[in-house]
Amino acid sequence: xxxxxxxxxxxxxxxxxxxxxxxxxxxxxxxxxxxxxxxxxxxxxxxxxxxxxxxxxxxxxxxxxxxxxxxxxxxxxxxxxxxxxxxxxxxxxxxxxxxxxxxxxxxxxxxxxxxxxxxxxxxxxxxxxxxxxxxxxxxxxxxxxxxxxxxxxxxxxxx
Amino acid sequence: xxxxxxxxxxxxxxxxxxxxxxxxxxxxxxxxxxxxxxxxxxxxxxxxxxxxxxxxxxxxxxxxxxxxxxxxxxxxxxxxxxxxxxxxxxxxxxxxxxxxxxxxxxxxxxxxxxxxxxxxxxxxxxxxxxxxxxxxxxxxxxxxxxxxxxxxxxxxxxxxxxxxxxxxxxxxxxxxxxxxxxxxxxxxxxxxxxxxxxxxxxxxxxxxxxxxxxxxxxxxxxxxxxxxxxxxxxxxxxxxxxxxxxxxxxxxxxxxxxxxxxxxxxxxxxxxxxxxxxxxxxxxxxxxxxxxxxxxxxxxxxxxxxxxxxxxxxxxxxxxxxxxxxxxxxxxxxxxxxxxxxxxxxxxxxxxxxxxxxxxxxxxxxxxxxxxxxxxxxxxxxxxxxxxxxxxxxxxxxxxxxxxxxxxxxxxxxxxxxxxxxxxxxxxxxxxxxxxxxxxxxxxxxxxxxxxxxxxxxxxxxxxxxxxxxxxxxxxxxxxxxxxxxxxxxxxxxxxxxxxxxxxxxxxxxxxxxxxxxxxxxxxxxxxxxxxxxxxxxxxxxxxxxxxxxxxxxxxxxxxxxxxxxxxxxxxxxxxxxxxxxxxxxxxxxxxxxxxxxxxxxxxxxxxxxxxxxxxxxxxxxxxxxxxxxxxxxxxxxxxxxxxxxxxxxxxxxxxxxxxxxxxxxxxxxxxxxxxxxxxxxxxxxxxxxxxxxxxxxxxxxxxxxxxxxxxxxxxxxxx
Numbered sequence: 062x063x064x065x066x067x068x069x070x071x072x073x074x075x076x077x078x079x080x081x082x083x084x085x086x087x088x089x090x091x092x093x094x095x096x097x098x099x100x101x102x103x104x105x106x107x108x109x110x111x112x113x114x115x116x117x118x119x120x121x122x123x124x125x126x127x128x129x130x131x132x133x134x135x136x137x138x139x140x141x142x143x144x145x146x147x148x149x150x151x152x153x154x155x156x157x158x159x160x161x162x163x164x165x166x167x168x169x170x171x172x173x174x175x176x177x178x179x180x181x182x183x184x185x186x187x188x189x190x191x192x193x194x195x196x197x198x199x200x201x202x203x204x205x206x207x208x209x210x211x212x213x214x215x216x217x218x219x220x
Numbered sequence: 221x222x223x224x225x226x227x228x229x230x231x232x233x234x235x236x237x238x239x240x241x242x243x244x245x246x247x248x249x250x251x252x253x254x255x256x257x258x259x260x261x262x263x264x265x266x267x268x269x270x271x272x273x274x275x276x277x278x279x280x281x282x283x284x285x286x287x288x289x290x291x292x293x294x295x296x297x298x299x300x301x302x303x304x305x306x307x308x309x310x311x312x313x314x315x316x317x318x319x320x321x322x323x324x325x326x327x328x329x330x331x332x333x334x335x336x337x338x339x340x341x342x343x344x345x346x347x348x349x350x351x352x353x354x355x356x357x358x359x360x361x362x363x364x365x366x367x368x369x370x371x372x373x374x375x376x377x378x379x380x381x382x383x384x385x386x387x388x389x390x391x392x393x394x395x396x397x398x399x400x401x402x403x404x405x406x407x408x409x410x411x412x413x414x415x416x417x418x419x420x421x422x423x424x425x426x427x428x429x430x431x432x433x434x435x436x437x438x439x440x441x442x443x444x445x446x447x448x449x450x451x452x453x454x455x456x457x458x459x460x461x462x463x464x465x466x467x468x469x470x471x472x473x474x475x476x477x478x479x480x481x482x483x484x485x486x487x488x489x490x491x492x493x494x495x496x497x498x499x500x501x502x503x504x505x506x507x508x509x510x511x512x513x514x515x516x517x518x519x520x521x522x523x524x525x526x527x528x529x530x531x532x533x534x535x536x537x538x539x540x541x542x543x544x545x546x547x548x549x550x551x552x553x554x555x556x557x558x559x560x561x562x563x564x565x566x567x568x569x570x571x572x573x574x575x576x577x578x579x580x581x582x583x584x585x586x587x588x589x590x591x592x593x594x595x596x597x598x599x600x601x602x603x604x605x606x607x608x609x610x611x612x613x614x615x616x617x618x619x620x621x622x623x624x625x626x627x628x629x630x631x632x633x634x635x636x637x638x639x640x641x642x643x644x645x646x647x648x649x650x651x652x653x654x655x656x657x658x659x660x661x662x663x664x665x666x667x668x669x670x671x672x673x674x675x676x677x678x679x680x681x682x683x684x685x686x687x688x689x690x691x692x693x694x695x696x697x698x699x700x701x702x703x704x705x706x707x708x709x710x711x712x713x714x715x716x717x718x719x720x721x722x723x724x725x726x727x728x729x730x731x732x733x734x735x736x737x738x739x740x741x742x743x744x745x746x747x748x749x750x751x752x753x754x755x756x757x758x759x760x761x762x763x764x765x766x767x768x769x770x771x772x773x774x775x776x777x778x779x780x781x782x783x784x785x786x787x788x789x790x791x792x793x794x795x796x797x798x799x800x801x802x803x804x805x806x807x808x809x810x811x812x813x814x815x816x817x818x819x820x821x822x823x824x825x826x827x828x829x830x831x832x833x834x835x836x837x838x839x840x841x842x843x844x845x846x847x848x849x850x851x852x853x854x855x856x857x858x859x860x861x862x863x864x865x866x867x868x869x870x871x872x873x874x875x876x877x878x879x880x881x882x883x884x885x886x887x888x889x890x891x892x893x894x895x896x897x898x899x900x901x902x903x904x905x906x907x908x909x910x911x912x913x914x915x916x917x918x919x920x921x922x923x924x925x926x927x928x929x930x931x932x933x934x935x936x937x938x939x940x
Binding site: 193203 | 466634
């Protein structure tokens with residue numbers, strides 16, 4: 062049964078009506094038109110759908126929409142502020158850390174989540190925390206480099 | 221038949237290619253200027269077409285004429301100075317949208333930022349056979365360079381006419397033509413104002429040599445990079461035209477199953493649902509994907525299945541079911557292998573196997589289709605938009621001109637997106653949905669099951685060497701996997717190579733590098749075994765039997781950077797090397813592995829690869845491709861394999877089909893050799909070829925265990 066609920070996504074409130082167990086990803090993509098979060102497997106195994114829920118990176122394809130009620134959700138679309146990229150986005154751009162870029166939204170959201178809980182992660186910590194995100198083009202070394210660059214930028218700018 | 225088609229046929233492992241392309245295009249000159257506004261346009265005709273037009277050489281104007289067939293690229297310079305390049309090639313992550321724009325900017329002498337590429341749209345771009353075979357850089361880059369060069373000549377000519385001076389003394393740079401004698405200049409935008417001037421390309425114009433490139437050759441970042449880091453770029457699966465329905469296909473329980481009973485009464489009664497049954501094709505479209513799935517779940521279908529073989533028996537099956545006699549073009553012979561073997565001081569014979577693997581592009585197959593009366597528009601992530609158009613025209617019995625296929629920049633392909641499946645499914649559903657668009661996005665399980673695979677194969681090698689390590693005989697048979705790079709680059713007086721076709725078992729076809737990966741794995745592993753038999757260092761043994769200067773150069777570069785030969789500093793450490801060439805580019809890879817003696821776990825510690833593909837167009841994009849191929853190659857080398865049984869895929873998920881992840885990635889070094897004296901070749905494939913044998917040889921060096929099958933260690937070393 063579809064239930065009316067309210068979601069808070071990227072600082073905006075959206076009334077939606079969905080069965081409680083609908084994965085958040087489909088509500089974001091199909092209802093709210095936020096297609097930056099990608100479907101890659103629907104099983105929580107590739108990370109392409111990663112969003113922040115109350116600041117924590119979550120696989121939105123496995124996260125029931127009902128469980129997201131009352132928690133701020135941030136998607137890739139919510140990172141840019143007043144035309145200025147988030148340092149992680151800027152670092153991915155600067156490092157050329159993408160090829161087909163289908164994994165990029167999820168990679169960036171996972172990185173943002175990591176840097177919020179660990180502002181200066183080691184190489185090993187980055188690798189550990191990104192293990193659940195698949196890049197089939199093999200851009201891994203640049204992605205790790207981008208996360209390191211972003212950490213530096215964020216420390217310099219005191220974010 | 222033109223040379224391209226012949227080339228494709230020479231790669232018989234492109235099993236998914238069936239229909240011959242039909243050369244045709246939809247846009248005439250009037251539409252062209254209507255679309256883009258006034259300016260100048262230059263059209264490149266492929267060499268083959270030029271050859272056919274030998275009776276009328278030289279430039280031809282377009283006044284009132286239809287555009288000729290076999291145009292490969294075109295370019296437009298508009299009244300606002302904007303430059304638009306058109307090509308049927310698709311951007312699938314290999315960064316050609318950037319490198320092709322660089323090429324045009326370089327040759328036309330305009331800033332990179334003023335060039336825009338229109339790609340892979342069957343109504344707007346010239347016919348193109350597809351984006352595969354590392355062909356974009358060697359074929360499309362020179363064609364775009366020639367059209368840009370011809371456009372520049374036109375602009376210089378226009379300025380010369382304006383000033384009434386000979387064109388020879390004028391200079392084109394920074395999007396303007398300058399007369400050094402008087403110092404006056406005119407911007408391109410001014411020169412094209414009010415003109416609708418079109419020219420097809422006279423012949424092979426002289427183009428700027430790589431040593432004089434200013435925009436090409438530079439590490440320019442990916443065009444539209446910002447759209448990707450903000451999530452704004454719309455892949456096919458992100459498109460949602462007004463009124464779009466979501467489509468789902470009812471998959472049979474196994475390959476080759478046929479529908480024997482069917483009841484869709486319950487599904488049909490669901491509001492807003494469109495059901496299609498057409499032979500064995502059953503699908504539903506609904507306002508949401510969940511509703512479409514619910515409708516499918518309500519359909520009662522019974523299928524008749526057929527027994528099929530499993531991955532456990534595939535290799536013996538391939539050997540036993542090979543065609544009795546291979547075609548002549550699949551066989552090459554020189555000297556006498558028998559004599560060579562008889563005269564050998566050491567003989568090494570071995571059999572190698574490679575498993576089926578999946579491309580697993582992160583964006584699964586997807587299409588959005590919309591009919592407007594008898595006209596069909598399909599957006600889909602494909603490497604072959606014109607082939608998809610032709611398939612759709614055939615299947616729906618409409619002229620090619622009524623079908624438009626548009627390829628949004630796509631979430632990767634690796635040779636896996638050559639077929640029309642999702643496009644056909646979406647179009648079939650849309651046909652039943654009136655004018656409403658229908659979107660079909662495959663699930664990961666569908667992608668792992670109903671796409672096509674890299675073919676499995678068996679390779680048998682017989683070989684001999686003289687006491688001093690000189691190769692005396694080389695016999696190489698590839699069963700099923702293919703004949704790309706089947707010939708040895710080493711000097712051998714007596715050799716026999718042969719590819720044996722086997723009727724398809726699983727649906728399979730092109731995969732990055734085709735069979736070059738399998739053939740390199742067998743050959744370079746075998747060369748390592750021969751080196752050991754000769755008591756020689758594997759690098760010295762290769763060099764002793766190798767005359768190809770470009771191949772020697774990449775081997776030397778990789779070895780130098782790796783520090784070959786290296787001394788082992790701890791137990792379980794091992795080093796391996798492998799090399800080869802294909803499609804005009806050269807690769808050598810050195811690997812270091814660590815084998816855990818107690819657990820049997822194998823870790824690739826370091827990969828050093830030297831790569832050379834002629835003059836480098838964009839070193840940043842190239843490095844991404846080379847490192848990417850190395851990492852993707854790790855998967856097929858170490859653990860990727862499709863498991864199947866009775867027409868079912870048993871590991872159709874990322875939980876059971878393991879792809880390389882961050883922890884699998886070793887320390888990687890890519891050395892790019894820039895040969896400005898050699899025309900640029902493609903780089904999408906060759907860098908993957910030597911990874912597996914280098915790792916396998918390193919595992920042997922570490923453990924003394926010779927692994928002759930890909931994947932090498934799906935479950936570690938002890939369980940082999």
